[in-house]
Amino acid sequence: MTKSTTRTGAGLQGRDRLAFLLVLVPYLIEHEQVSVADAAEHFGVNESLIRESVTLIAVSGVPGETSAYQHEDLFDIDWDLFEQRDQIVLTRLVVIDDSPRFSAREAAALIAGLQYLSALPGSSDDEVIGSLMSKLAIGASGRPTEVAVAASPATAALVPVRDALAQRRELSFDYLSADGRTEHRTVDPLRVESLDRDWYLRGWCHLRQAVRTFRLDRMSRVEIGENQAQHGADDLSVPSDFFQPSASDLTVTVDIDTAALPMIAEFFTADSQVREEGGRSLVNLRLGHVHGFKRVVASLGGLAEVTDPGTAREEVAAWASEALAGYGL
Known part of the structure; x- marks a missing residue:
């Protein structure tokens, strides 16, 4: 900064000087320790103005209950650092500390x-x-x-997914499906959406030749392909529901504490029915596989129970028994 643009103490009158003090104090608090030279450069003022202002701050404060200024009612600085090394450190704060x-x-x-x-x-x-x-x-x-x-486990997959969306390129990855099998998929990414804590990719699946939904935390070895995506969000009608029922789905009835319904909300589809009675709810869900759902039921600690069909109930019970056996129970 040139000498002609540097303001001196003499150039600041009463109101300007007060305004300067009001911005200087928060600056000193935020920086904890700062040199006179750095403060002067930051505000574009002469170093002598900084020294004068710091000296004034050190004798400023608010009167206490006695309406007279006591030592603890005043700002204080590290005088040794200030006088010997030109460093400013506020050692006592008033008013601000009382906020x-x-x-x-x-x-x-x-x-x-x-x-x-x-x-x-x-x-x-x-x-x-x-x-x-x-x-x-x-x-x-x-x-x-x-x-x-x-x-979040989904974070690693999100970066290449968003890059593929921006570049409108194909995306390939290994996907852990609901039945526990890993399949390699290639998709034209359409958009990324979230449902509660989970994040999903909506895309045109080359294998299924239809729009499919993929949970990001089940995707691995995600790579952007060389080919341009042939489908985009503007070209296709993407269903508002995350999960679309199919003819091969299994209808499962769950007896669940009504307060725990949000815990299985991700499995709801447009035709899911809920019947509430006495703090419990009977829910009909259409699932592609029971594999992923049985973990959810087990995690609810008795708040939910699969009641129908019998095969689904037996599969959940067998999975829970196997898990307990692993702990010697």
């Missing part, structure tokens, strides 16, 4: 939520989220407990 702050537990909860948000597929504001988490940690009344949230 409501998140507790350490509240800040930790918010940070955990932000970490979960950054781990979701499609989150592109990692820098903003990281900055906000840092500010929450600094601004809390105590040190928040460190938390860690694992990235």
Whole structure:
């Protein structure tokens, strides 16, 4: 910055000087330790103005209950660093410290939520989220407990899927189907959507010659093909329902606690029927295979029970017994 554009203390009158102090204090708090030269360069002012302003901040504050200024009612700085090394460190904050702050537990909860948000597929504001988490940690009344949230399994597949969509290219991958078999699929990607915690690719499947839905966390070895996709979202009618029933589907009746219905919502189709009575619900679901659904039933810890058909009930019971046997139970 040239000398002609650098403002000196003499150039700031009362109102301007107050405005400058109001922006200088948050800057010093955010940077924790900063040199006089860096602060002067940041604000485009003379170093002497920074020194004068810091000296004024050090004797500023708000009167306490006695209406007289006590030592703890004033800002304070590390005078040794300031006078000997031209470094500014605020060692006591007033007014700001008295403002409501998140507790350490509240800040930790918010940070955990932000970490979960950054781990979701499609989150592109990692820098903003990281900055906000840092500010929450600094601004809390105590040190928040460190938390860690694992990235979603779908995240790895999302990048090539979105690239293929943007380039309108074919996409190939190995897919773990609902019956536990792994098949190689090639699709023309149409769009990516989410349902609760799960993310899905809607695409024209070359094998089935129809629009199919694929869960991203069941996709592996995802690669963008050399060929251009022959189908796009504008060319095809993509059903609003994630799952479309077929003639080979199995109709399964589930007796489930009504409060747990959202846990099986991903298996609902347009013709799913729910009959509620006394806090329980009977649900008719059309499933391509019981294989994937039996894990869901087992995970609900007795809140859900397959009642019909008998073959599905036996398959769920056998799977649960096999799992218990693995633990010696």
